[in-house]
Amino acid sequence: MAAARRPxxxxxxxxxxxxxxAPASEAxxxxxxxxDEVLAAAEGQTVDLWMYGGDEAGNAYVxxxxxxxxxxxxxxxxxxxxxxxxxxxxxxxxxxxAGTTEGDVDLVWVNGENYAAGRQAGAxxxxxxxxxxxxxxxxxxxxxxxxxxxxPVEGCESPWHKAQFTxxxxxxxxxxxxxxxxxVLDWAQANPGxxxxxxxxxFTGSVFVRQVLTTATGGAGEVPLEYSQEAYDQYAPELFDRxxxxxxxxxxxxxxxxxxxxxxxxxxxxxxxxxxxxxxxATLIDLVADGTFPDTTRVLTLEEGTFGNASxxxxxxTSGDSAGAQVVADLALSPAQQVAKxxxxxxxxxxxxxxxxxxxxxxxxxEQLPPSPVVPPYEELSRNAQPELSAEWVxxxxxxxxxxxxxx
Amino acid sequence: xxxxxxxxxxxVLLVLPALVPVAAVxxxxxxxxxxxxxxxxxxxxxxxxxLDAWRGAAGDLGTATLLSxxxxxxxxxVAAAVGLCLALAATAVVRRSRLLGALAALTxxxxxxxxxxxxxxxxxxxxxxxxxxxxxxxxxxxxxxxEWWVAVVAEYAWKESAFVALVVGGVLASxxxxxxxxxxxxxxxxxxxxxxVTLPLAAPALGAASAVTFVYTxxxxxxxxxxxxxxxxxxxxxxxxxxxxxxxxxxxQAAAVAVTTAVLALAAVLLALRALRRLSAxx
Amino acid sequence: xxxxxxxxxxALAAWLLLPLVxxxxxxxxxxxxxxxxxxxxxxxxxxxxxVDAGAGPASLxxxxxxxxxxxxATPLGAMAGRALATYRVPVGGAVLAALLSPLVLPPFxxxxxxxxxxxxxxxxxxxGVFLLLTVAALPYTTVLMRAAYAAHDTxxxxxxxxxxxxxxxxxxxxxxxxxAPALAGAAFLAFLVGWSDYVVTLxxxxxxxxxxxxxxxxxxxxxxxxxxxxxxxxxxxxxxxVLLVAVGLVGQRGRA
Numbered sequence: 001m002a003a004a005r006r007p008x009x010x011x012x013x014x015x016x017x018x019x020x021x022a023p024a025s026e027a028x029x030x031x032x033x034x035x036d037e038v039l040a041a042a043e044g045q046t047v048d049l050w051m052y053g054g055d056e057a058g059n060a061y062v063x064x065x066x067x068x069x070x071x072x073x074x075x076x077x078x079x080x081x082x083x084x085x086x087x088x089x090x091x092x093x094x095x096x097x098a099g100t101t102e103g104d105v106d107l108v109w110v111n112g113e114n115y116a117a118g119r120q121a122g123a124x125x126x127x128x129x130x131x132x133x134x135x136x137x138x139x140x141x142x143x144x145x146x147x148x149x150x151x152p153v154e155g156c157e158s159p160w161h162k163a164q165f166t167x168x169x170x171x172x173x174x175x176x177x178x179x180x181x182x183x184v185l186d187w188a189q190a191n192p193g194x195x196x197x198x199x200x201x202x203f204t205g206s207v208f209v210r211q212v213l214t215t216a217t218g219g220a221g222e223v224p225l226e227y228s229q230e231a232y233d234q235y236a237p238e239l240f241d242r243x244x245x246x247x248x249x250x251x252x253x254x255x256x257x258x259x260x261x262x263x264x265x266x267x268x269x270x271x272x273x274x275x276x277x278x279x280x281x282a283t284l285i286d287l288v289a290d291g292t293f294p295d296t297t298r299v300l301t302l303e304e305g306t307f308g309n310a311s312x313x314x315x316x317x318t319s320g321d322s323a324g325a326q327v328v329a330d331l332a333l334s335p336a337q338q339v340a341k342x343x344x345x346x347x348x349x350x351x352x353x354x355x356x357x358x359x360x361x362x363x364x365x366x367e368q369l370p371p372s373p374v375v376p377p378y379e380e381l382s383r384n385a386q387p388e389l390s391a392e393w394v395x396x397x398x399x400x401x402x403x404x405x406x407x408x
Numbered sequence: 409x410x411x412x413x414x415x416x417x418x419x420v421l422l423v424l425p426a427l428v429p430v431a432a433v434x435x436x437x438x439x440x441x442x443x444x445x446x447x448x449x450x451x452x453x454x455x456x457x458x459l460d461a462w463r464g465a466a467g468d469l470g471t472a473t474l475l476s477x478x479x480x481x482x483x484x485x486v487a488a489a490v491g492l493c494l495a496l497a498a499t500a501v502v503r504r505s506r507l508l509g510a511l512a513a514l515t516x517x518x519x520x521x522x523x524x525x526x527x528x529x530x531x532x533x534x535x536x537x538x539x540x541x542x543x544x545x546x547x548x549x550x551x552x553x554x555e556w557w558v559a560v561v562a563e564y565a566w567k568e569s570a571f572v573a574l575v576v577g578g579v580l581a582s583x584x585x586x587x588x589x590x591x592x593x594x595x596x597x598x599x600x601x602x603x604x605v606t607l608p609l610a611a612p613a614l615g616a617a618s619a620v621t622f623v624y625t626x627x628x629x630x631x632x633x634x635x636x637x638x639x640x641x642x643x644x645x646x647x648x649x650x651x652x653x654x655x656x657x658x659x660x661q662a663a664a665v666a667v668t669t670a671v672l673a674l675a676a677v678l679l680a681l682r683a684l685r686r687l688s689a690x691x
Numbered sequence: 692x693x694x695x696x697x698x699x700x701x702a703l704a705a706w707l708l709l710p711l712v713x714x715x716x717x718x719x720x721x722x723x724x725x726x727x728x729x730x731x732x733x734x735x736x737x738x739x740x741x742v743d744a745g746a747g748p749a750s751l752x753x754x755x756x757x758x759x760x761x762x763x764a765t766p767l768g769a770m771a772g773r774a775l776a777t778y779r780v781p782v783g784g785a786v787l788a789a790l791l792s793p794l795v796l797p798p799f800x801x802x803x804x805x806x807x808x809x810x811x812x813x814x815x816x817x818x819g820v821f822l823l824l825t826v827a828a829l830p831y832t833t834v835l836m837r838a839a840y841a842a843h844d845t846x847x848x849x850x851x852x853x854x855x856x857x858x859x860x861x862x863x864x865x866x867x868x869x870x871a872p873a874l875a876g877a878a879f880l881a882f883l884v885g886w887s888d889y890v891v892t893l894x895x896x897x898x899x900x901x902x903x904x905x906x907x908x909x910x911x912x913x914x915x916x917x918x919x920x921x922x923x924x925x926x927x928x929x930x931x932x933v934l935l936v937a938v939g940l941v942g943q944r945g946r947a
Contacts, residue, residue, distance in 0.1 A: 083889075104899060116654060201649060255555075256553055271726075290721075290736070292915040395654055422774035423774045423786055425770060425771075426829050429822060429825065436805055437796050437800055440807070441803045517927070530713050545725075616837075620794060647797070
């Protein structure tokens, strides 16, 4: 049969085309040149910014505030909405494997997971983010800007905003909320069916499990950030035991879990559970304003603090318009853009800038921002903030949770 | 039927423009996936022929396969039965229902992703249906994310029943009516007309549409991901979870799952073709 | 019509319509929370959000993509269907299986190497998208046209030939008009393959074509966007419906 021979021939051709070798995991660096030259090279470029498109406020900010400002610098900013940032990474990895240099993705709004995954294959351009002029307004010693998920940032991505892992509850249904994560677990057991969390590897569910590991079980406060098999063997079993013990008290007796933060939010909105959780508290403003979440929705600040991180803009190493992308990343870091973005009426994202480094007028602009009706100020939310465990922890914990808690 | 060498050459010429791109794309996709699953085109590290990815995925592959086959079979049976009824109603000689034809047509362009969202809004614990019927969330059976994958099967069956109706209805509309009228004139009863005229005419199209439905459902991701539960998981959901892992070295496992899905689907297509060949009107 | 038949038809109508009811209600709802049976506030927020998200240009792009796929996949499927149904194709069974094989490729498999290959071969993005989606649509057009040709009575064509028509005339003036309903159905299904695709359009198209499914998938990935998703969804049902009515009219003219 011709059909049987075809794949073999095609396979040989494909192997040749695939070139057999994986792309180098060392990230290529940006050309070292003065900022004036970057600006000149950026003139006329079109920057394709791939970003998660489910956040209406974020879309509106990029389209109505950031893009017009970029246009004034001669850069056309085009937003490509994706359902999952992993889709952008898929495209970049394919371009990287094919050796493309004029790729279609110029800028990506990444979280720690995508950044760490991309770093493995050299997907992100390096040696540019520290040279952005507006970088002077950030604190070089800020740990959130030095490491992303335990992977060094090293000028391979430019900070955009800060976020804090946050538990959210309905104060009408939980009048006296617990104040620690261990207390939340106890509360869940005392109120069967009113709590659950998304199944890892969902991003939020995965964070929740790591948060339980670091502050409520195992070596609360002592789990090393660096992953090692010994540390895993030492701390993971107690974590899984605790979560398995909790399971019968969860929604649907823990026989299943929401598959995503979206599903958990839906349960919360419909009153099936009394708490939800998010790594992006800014979205709460819209959810309460449009009536999806009840007016009595409140953020639960925990005594021991929660994970905090920053999200970043990364330039793929395959980008054909990396000068324009640098200009946009710099613009996004400017005090004017950061303050516009921090306005709860626009997007309400916490700034990455160090207010002490700003001039009087800019600092005043930040201080005059109206308070958010739902989300407490960053200082309160990030009290006792903890750094994220390194990325190597994620896969073993997710897999271990599947085996030990979900499948049992 | 035309035969002879000229007829053959003509037939080959007619088939090639479709066959060449299909063979090229499917061949390339399958070979790429197989190479990736064998560790020959890794995203990180050195290429090395190994079965590690297959071993890594093997543990869950059995359950995932059974679950996928079960969902696809259930959805296909319901879609075929309802789709046939729709086609019959939409093309009936007496009191042909234009409305049902139009409603089926309305359903076809709904993308599965939207269909899944709609089914969720309808069948969830606090969905439209329990609200309409006044059933409290606790008393409502777990159709979405439940043990029996009811909402997933319902979505596929709903969408694909309209597809079956379109394919079968197309054949019945162009052909069955005249036969049916003749049979009626000759005095055949309703049941006899259905059994000996309509059904044999509809059978090949029904079989083909069912096979398409089965294979589509087997490889489709979004509905099971949106309306299902995290464990156990059907093949496509497993593949997408592995492909999206933060650890890029897991990606070959996703390729192994994808290849498994494709092989299963191919077996289903071949079995279906064999069964169809037995139906007289098909070949 | 008997009572049983009436009930059966009502049940069929409910089966088709019921899942769409919450969608239609959401499209006009500004606020709808459990356990209310109907929205608490009606309004056009969903429509506004959909327009803001770029639904207008996106549906135009989706239409173009769907039409290109329909224009490519319908004639190819019709030719293959004709050959398989009425001529002796060598190893016909294997050929048919090969033509159905795109069905066995799960869409996500595209991201497992095929995208890299297309990039390496320097296939321009739109060409790659058209090629892949046309291939994805071919099983549908082939199955439909094969079934139609199998049921097609060649007597009319032979009669036309006897009356002096050329082979070409027989095909274009007798065969195709008779098969217009099936052709319309095939074109419609092919259109939908292009119209509703997400993975290929995004990953192979490199984000250059922001179509309606990209907007729907993004909006549907979080809560709070139900109204917008509903509007986007309904607007993604309308154009194909218009198309269906249009081809339906063509089909009826062909049959008359």
